[in-house]
Amino acid sequence: MKKDPSFQFKTTSLTRSTVAGKRVVIVGGTGGIGRAFSRELAGLGASVLVVGQTFRDTDIPSIEFWNADLSLMREAQRIADLLPAEELDLLIFTTGIFASPLRQETPEGIERDLAVSYLNRRVMLQSIAPRLGAGRSAGQFVPRVFLMGYPGGGQNGSYDDLNAERSYKAMPVHMNTVAGNEMLVLEGAKRWANASFYGLNPGLIKTNIRDNLLGQGSFKSRVLEGLIGLLTPTPQEYAKRIAPLFFAPELDGHSGAMFDRKGVAILPSSGLTDEHIGRFMAASDTVIQKANRAHH
Ligand SMILES: NC(=O)c1ccc[n+]([C@@H]2O[C@H](COP(=O)([O-])OP(=O)(O)OC[C@H]3O[C@@H](n4cnc5c(N)ncnc54)[C@H](OP(=O)(O)O)[C@@H]3O)[C@@H](O)[C@H]2O)c1
Numbered sequence: 001m002k003k004d005p006s007f008q009f010k011t012t013s014l015t016r017s018t019v020a021g022k023r024v025v026i027v028g029g030t031g032g033i034g035r036a037f038s039r040e041l042a043g044l045g046a047s048v049l050v051v052g053q054t055f056r057d058t059d060i061p062s063i064e065f066w067n068a069d070l071s072l073m074r075e076a077q078r079i080a081d082l083l084p085a086e087e088l089d090l091l092i093f094t095t096g097i098f099a100s101p102l103r104q105e106t107p108e109g110i111e112r113d114l115a116v117s118y119l120n121r122r123v124m125l126q127s128i129a130p131r132l133g134a135g136r137s138a139g140q141f142v143p144r145v146f147l148m149g150y151p152g153g154g155q156n157g158s159y160d161d162l163n164a165e166r167s168y169k170a171m172p173v174h175m176n177t178v179a180g181n182e183m184l185v186l187e188g189a190k191r192w193a194n195a196s197f198y199g200l201n202p203g204l205i206k207t208n209i210r211d212n213l214l215g216q217g218s219f220k221s222r223v224l225e226g227l228i229g230l231l232t233p234t235p236q237e238y239a240k241r242i243a244p245l246f247f248a249p250e251l252d253g254h255s256g257a258m259f260d261r262k263g264v265a266i267l268p269s270s271g272l273t274d275e276h277i278g279r280f281m282a283a284s285d286t287v288i289q290k291a292n293r294a295h296h
Helices: 032-043 073-082 112-131 170-191 219-231 235-247 274-293
Strands: 023-027 047-052 063-067 090-093 144-148 196-200
Touching: 023 032, 023 112, 032 047, 032 063, 032 090, 032 235, 073 112, 073 274, 090 112, 090 235, 112 144, 112 170, 112 274, 144 170, 144 235, 170 196, 170 274
Parallel strands: 023 047, 023 090, 047 063, 090 144, 144 196
Antiparallel strands: none
């Protein structure tokens, strides 16, 4: 990962006066890092809506929950159509899994990791992004979209067999979701000026994300997650460190920027040219259309 020398993010704390009353949606805010963001922002007075499958924060009245299985493109479309996009200040995507050792397929015919970690975000953005900030006047806060993944790591993805129908290997499939998310940031920044788009790379954090690969509660999982837990920040520590980014004035005018686990600006992966992004997105839309056809 290479640092982006063009600007620095210096805001180190987030105050209640900045956050209070802000409208935040966290897709994937029910668990792991997304949940840590949700609790941090709600604690500072934001009104937060989380989308996921299992709500774990019934004790916090300012966190609202919508239930959706985002492995399904139909569900992603339903949620996107219902979200009050025009009124949002902050939209964060943290939904994700890891590809399993054997290929899994959703009822809509999509490889499961591709569907959960990447394609539902594409579906949601197509519907939400054009509506973000609609009706706001100049000088008002420009809505921000943060996509969590692993940007800046040099993954370009390969669109030839995006749905892994001809051959399947967990790592390359997961790396396609990594590349896809980085491309959503770059494409979003080019395409929509009514909102700003940013990528987040958290490094390694101990959560449930690797369960699908290692087996939930397995020996391998306990050893590896134990080690990760010893060596890396908790989701709460990471959230505290990164949350100031969400509203930092330094980010204005830098749509498309990406940040490493410490909030340092990093350069995008060098292979992500406009042409490559165009082809990858076309392949993504072909898979989404296949899912839509599964309903007819
Ligand atoms: N942790 C790391 O080391 C690491 C490293 C690099 C990148 N990341 C990225 O960080 C993001 C957050 O990951 P995490 O580590 O916080 O993982 P996590 O603890 O497993 O949380 C994942 C979130 O996704 C939701 N989710 C999973 N399947 C879903 C489905 N079918 N429908 C709806 N929601 C679903 C979960 O909600 P429910 O529990 O309600 O199903 C949960 O809120 C991901 O984009 C991941 O790729 C993480």
